[in-house]
Amino acid sequence: MELSLDHKNSMLLLIMILLVVLGYGQDYICSRATYYGSPDCLGNPTGACGYGEYGRTVNDGYVAGVHRPYRNGTGCGGCYQVWCTTGECTKEGVIVVATDFGVGDWTDFLFPAKAYTKMARPGFEAYLLSYGVVDIQYRRVPCTFRDSNLIFSVHERTNYPHYFAITIIYPPGVYDVVGAQIWQEDCKAWRGMRKPYGAVWDMENPPRADLRVRFLLSATGNVNDATWVESPTMITAFWNSGTTYEVAVTL
Incomplete structure (x- = not known):
């Protein structure tokens, strides 16, 4: 029995909806990728995001230096x-x-060899390495190696009481941190933090007390459609570098 045009259109619409639900309707970007060598095939411990050793081993070492997705550090921590x-x-x-941050021969992804060869079918890793540069498609996805909370840590260069800095080490879902503020109790107002580089936010001469911090989150990287979320945990005075905090996010 031949289907009518209306039935065919209805079936086509249903298939398109199912593809979106299954995740195949996500936008992807065409680009190129390459790799670099390292003694242990892991990432760069002096990367532009400011992650240090964490940037080498997070996600079991499946990391990358990125070009367009870097976005002046806003893309740091994204998956x-x-x-x-x-x-x-x-x-x-x-x-x-x-x-x-990393760019090669018109590439958007610069992988350590471990991550680069993960794209290959078993037994074809050497072939992929021999190309040096390959055409790719990519898309932003939620990170899954932790839970859905925003996670930040006190930066190692914090110097009480003159300089305070934090590093966003795990943005929630596909959201970017596009702003950060500290509560100034004596003025009853929020003071904006500066983003000097990568995923680091800082402030000179911060309040000399326990600190309340909040973050501006955006799914598009645009501050005009962003939402503030506040950390439920105060950062205690006499901050200790390396201390990690989590912020539950429900948007």
Whole structure:
């Protein structure tokens, strides 16, 4: 029995909806990727995001230096699914965390060898390495190696009481941190923090008391459609570098 045009259109619409629900309707970007060598095949401990050693081993070492996704550090900590378009590659590709700025031969992703070869089908890793640069597709995805909370830590260069800095080490879902503020109790007002580089936010001469911090989150990177979330935990005076805090996020 031949279907009518209305039935065909209805079935096509249903298929498109199902594809979006299953995740195949997500936008992806065409680009290129390459890799660099390192003694242990892990990431760069002096990366531009300010993660230090954490930037080498987070996500089991599946990390990347990124170009366009870096966005002056706003993209630090974001997760991306990347797959190459040659016959040696799997359909799943690799999910990496942006921990550094990096660009090669017109590339958006600069992988350590471990992450680069993860895109290959078993037994084809050497072939992929021989190319040096491959065409890819990528998209932003929620990170899954932790829970859905925003996680930040007190930066190692914090110097009480003159200088306070934090590092956003895990943004929630596909949200970016596009602003950070500290409560000034004597003025009854929020003071904006500066983003000097990467995922680091800082303030000179912060309040000399327990600190209340809040963050501006955006799914598009635009402050005009962003939402403030406040940390439920006060950062105690005489801050200790390396201390980690979590902020539950429900948007």
